[in-house]
Structures are given as C-alpha cells and as structure tokens.
Amino acid sequence: MKHGVVITGIGLASSLGEGIDTHADALAAMAAPVVDTTSFAPYPVHPLKPLELDRQIPKKSDQRQMEPWQRLGVYAAGLALDGAGLKDDAEAKAMLQVIVAAGGGERDHAVDSAILTGLRGANAPGTFLNERLMGDLRPTLFLAQLSNLLAGNIGIVHGITGASRTFMGEEQAGVDAIRTAHARIAAGQAEVMLVGGSYNAERQDMLLLFELGGFLRKGDFAPVFERETAPGLITGSASAFLVLESAERAAARGATILARLDAVVATRSKRQPGAVEAALRGLLADLGPVAPGALAVSAATGVAGVTAEEAAALATLPQARRVATGDLLGHAVEAAFPVSVALAAAALSKGQAREAVVTGAGHWRGEGAAHLVAP
Template sequence: MSDRREVWITGIGLVSSLGEGLEAHWSALNDGSRPVIDETRFAPYVVHPLASVNFDQQIPKKGDQRQMEPWQRIGTYAAGLALDSAGLKGNKEILGATDMVVAAGGGERDQAVDGAILTEIENQAAPDVFLNEQLQSNLRPTLFLAQLSNLLAGNISIVHGVTGSSRTFMGEESSGTDAVRIGFSRIAAGTSEIALVGGAYNAERRDMLLLYALKRLAMHAPWAPVLTEPKGVPTGSAGAFLVLESPEHATARGARPIVKLSGVWSDRAKRGEPGAVEKVLGMLVDAARAAGDTGEDAQTAILSAASGAPDPTRAEVAVLEKSGLPVRSVTDRVGHGLEAQMPVALALAALSVSEGRLFAPLAGEPMEKPFDGPLSRAIVTAVGHWRGEGVALVERAD
C-alpha cells in the first residue's frame, strides 16, 4: 500500500548453538561443519545447546542474572546485542521511546515435583483426585512470579532501559511471527518509530522435552535433517532480537539499514483438513513473492524454520518444492526455538541478504542446492509444530 512506510532492520542480536553475533554465525554457516548437537545429555533426545556465553557482557549485575531463568538471560543478552548493533546502547532518549514486542513461553517447571507426580499417578486408584491434590500443594505455577512470560520484557527494560510500550505474545511459533508482525505493522502504519522485537528459548530443560515426548514429537538420536527426514523436533537454545525502525527515524540519528523488512504474514490453517497447511502456506508465500522488489533481477531464496514435526513439516516441504526457489533450513543449523524460531530465522535471513549471498548447503540435506547468484531477497517460512503458519520477507536496502 502506498501510504505505508518502509521498515528497516537497523540492529540484530543473535545467540544460538553456533555462537553469538552475526560474524560468528556467518562463519559457522559457511565452514561446512556439522551442526552443534548434544545427543547424550538428554538422551534419547536431540538438543542444540547454547554456545558458551559470558552473560556479564550484556547483563553486568549478578543480581539481575540470578533472578532470571535461563531463557530470560538468553533473551536479555540477545536484546543487548541488538541494541549494540543498532548503536542505541546508552541513548536514554531513544530507548525511552522504543517500543518492545516479545515472544515468550511460560517459566520453567519444578522438574523434581513433575517427576514425582508422573511416577506416583500411575499407582493411584483415583488419579484425577491425586492430581487435584498436587495442584493445591506442589503445582502452583501462578504463584511463581519468576515464571511469568512478560518478565523477559521487564528484564530487558530494567537492564537495557527500553521503556516504551511493551507487548508480550504467547502461543508457540505463532507468537514469534506475530511479535515481528505487530512491530512491523505499527512502524509501517506510522504509529511507532522504533521497536525492539524478538524472543528466546532454553531447550536444555527436561520439562519441555517431556511435553514434546508425550506428544511423540521430540527428535530421537541420531540427528537427521528435518526437511529430508522429519522425524521429530530437534529443540535448540537460542535468542534473537531485531531493532525495527522507520527510515525517517533512522536517518535522523544517522543510522543505516542492515536490510529492509518488507512484510510479515500469519494465518492458522484448519489442520484437520487434508491439504489445508499447503494451501495456507502457499498463499502466504505467494503474497511474499508478490511484495517488495519483484523485478526480474530480484534473486530470492527461502529460509525454512520448519519444526521437524512430521506432518506439518512434510506440508511445508511440499510448498518449498513447488516454489522452485533455493532453500536453506534454519532448524538444521540451530535447532528449533519454538517462540524464538521466527526471530532467529529472520535474523539469519537478514544476515544472508546483507551479505548478498546464500550460505553453503548442508551435507545430507538434498533439498539444499548450491546457489551462486547474488541474493537480494529472502522469504522466511515457519509452520508451527501443531498450529499456526507464518511468512516474512526481507530485502536488500539500497
């Protein structure tokens, strides 16, 4: 629409199993090595563990670190990297007007209590009564303030001074898509000038692995590429935040764009209907291909944030194959970060477009073909492991 403004990405903060920062990720994506995978600590399940991070670099107060759960530390750290990247650290005036949209899950559970209940409930004559009793004594998540989802935004505000409006979205992969979509839409519509958007996930926690396992969705070792062999979700610890900004605001403070965010689309297919995911995702991809620079010289690739859950990933693969575009799997490199997956994939897409080329194919992933041409556009696809479909488009900013 002609009355909508451009939206620039002026800062990116990224931490995952591949390292921290854009330079470390670009090097890891192109060195041809196997992804960083842990198949023993949480056996039989596959996890992409977080790289070694010195949290003191972005969260200097030990007291702040101690009151955060791991996923909050990951997110607060990634947010600090994004603000550094955008040249905003310490600028109280701009940070005070910076909006924030965060994708977050619930807090981490008491694993000892959960384990004891799962063991004992099998021996109960009235398991429903037993569970209700436990809810009144041991399982009281609403009383653990450290587990509230909006505390990631709160910690970012405290540590980094981002004190504009704040929104937190929950809802698996869709929350990551909508966090970016809302930030993008507000800037494009002129109701916001600058926003910090993103999310974080700690995969190294048995409570979430248990949930995936109970749904028969957790990837068992050995690791396998998700697009070729979608046998389960290989969860990955990661955090990614993006600074979104209007061109007018960025130019006024002397900032340049890394890339341009040209659109974010989300939907929710009726998963019970055959072909519904393919239809919805296909329409979203078509919308992205028609948006932005559609000239003949536009070189486009797709970065897939596919979860690895068998049925939805097969549906996503069908759309990717039909597109005819070169494909790269984000999940194969860093694992799946649930709420953080769309921001992580967008960060890698923005990195690729800013470099003007696609990173190397992954050995053992036949869907990934060599691509030597210049890259000016990247479409990100993200199909939720049980609901929600999202697509985003980043383009070169000339």
C-alpha cells in the first residue's frame, strides 16, 4: 500500500531572511536578490541575513561549538518543527527520523593559505604537503568537520531521539535526502521525517574548490539562465528543512497541510552533450502529467551547458511559470534541492499555484525532480 506524503512544516533561512512568508512573497514578486560583490571579489555571494540564534538554539554553549553551516541548519530545522507543531511533542520527536544533506565541515583558512603559499616554492611538494597537514592541523578540527554533526546537533538542540542519516555528494545529496524520506513514508517504513540541508557560501575554502574546477562566476550578478556569456555558480548561504508526514498521520492529529509531495525521482547521466536534457525530460515524464500553468522551480546552477539543457527540458512543460531559485537566494549546493522544494511548497501553501515541479541538475553530476500539489 502506498501512503500519501504531505508537508506539514517548512523551515527556510537565506539571504532573504527567514520563514515561509518572507520567501513566498519574494518568489511571487521575484524580489531583487541580496548579493555581496566585494567581500570575496571577484566572486559574488548571497550572504546569510543575520539570525537571532537564541530563538532556536537557546544555549550559547551549543552555538559556540557549531560551525556556521551547522547553526544555520539547526535553526532552520527548528523553524520546520515549529511550523509542524512538533517542537514540544516528545512522543513525536521520539519517532521522528532525520535525514540531512551535508558537505564537509569548515576548514582552518589560515593554515590552508600558508600551505598553499608554501607549496609554490617547495622542492618536494608531496612531502611538504604531508608534513604540514600532519603538523599544522589541530586534531579537534577533524571532529568539527564531521558531516553528521549537523544531524547530531539537531537531535541535541531540539530533543529528537529517532534515527538519523546523513547523505553526502553535493547537489545529489539533497535530491536523495528528499527522495529517500518520501519513499520511506510512502512505503509505510516511517510516519514522520525531518529532512533538509544547509550550506554556508561564505567560505574561502569552498570558493577555492569551485574556482579550481572552473565553476564560479566572476563580476556582477546575472540571472541563472542568462550566464552563458560569463558562466558559473553564484553560491548562497541557505538552509531548508521539511517535516514530511503520512497523510493519515497528519489528518489524525489535525495538522495543517502546506503541500502534498507526490513524487521525487533522480538519475545520474554521463554528462555528454544533450545527456542532462534527456535525463530531465525522462524524470519529468516519470512525474506524470503536469497541468498547464504549473509553477516550475529550478535549482539550476548557472554553469554553462548544463543550465541551458535544464532550461530546454523545462520548456517542455505546458505554459509553466519558470523560477530559478538561484535568482532569489543563490545556489546552496547540498541544500539547493531542499531549498527549491521548500520554496515550491511555500508558494503552494500561499495559493500562488495549484501544482509545482522542482528540477535540479548538479554542477558536475546528478539530476533530480519532484512533483508537488497544493493541499
């Protein structure tokens, strides 16, 4: 028996601010993005709007031991629990399962900078690198970098004692986190889940990694689907968490249903020319018929070629209103797909559309799509 899956809680925080209303209003108006073009010049970044952390992470000691991406994720998870009415429900939190899409922890920028500078003049770069890594990195840094610490901190701060899982793998981690949570509820293996991701774009180490791969945009902001002349990512600090429930459980407890999550699908193409468009067309077909005028929320990266193919696939949807999440709050890598699903659900909950499709092709690998319907 396949159970219906509904969204009863949304936690969203980004450069636009926090909450369903803020982001739904920004999407409806296609509000101008908040972009910082100076702090990490020549790379533009969507910086996180400051949060009142005490509202969701009351202990200062908890705040201090987390890195920024973890604080952001724990905060958004708290918003989702509040929205679903589960924050003070000990019984629900005992059965609540958590799935997090996460990247690596944050690095010691001063040490990394010194090592990279020294490598230029080293006679034996490999030996120099090993010696410096062994001698300069403090042991506690490796503990702070553990990706599953976000799930652990969510459990500690919010009192969740159910099982947790952490997925890694850039954008596809976010797709598979949502897909797995949906599948478990649909199959009757779980009744309620908290799923999402978090990304801190204001990290020199991540900007370096993306630049070394040739993915970053330089200069001023440009809309996601207009970056072919100067292609690349513009990353954004953002987090989204969703409370997913079986329709039966949500109805039994009288929960407000924000949207219905009907399907989540994923694939991994070999990234030859035309492969991304074909993959996304196939995923959209797997979602089933989409009514004319549906909302199409794209987690497209802005990377040349891939983004154009995602646009071509979306053009097959009948009279869809296309919105790029990156135009509002930047690309949040692991959190990009959860953020886009959360945006679509927020829009549906506010009556902006009756149906929504979410797509996302990773900057290097992986494609995903989801289908949502208004309650």
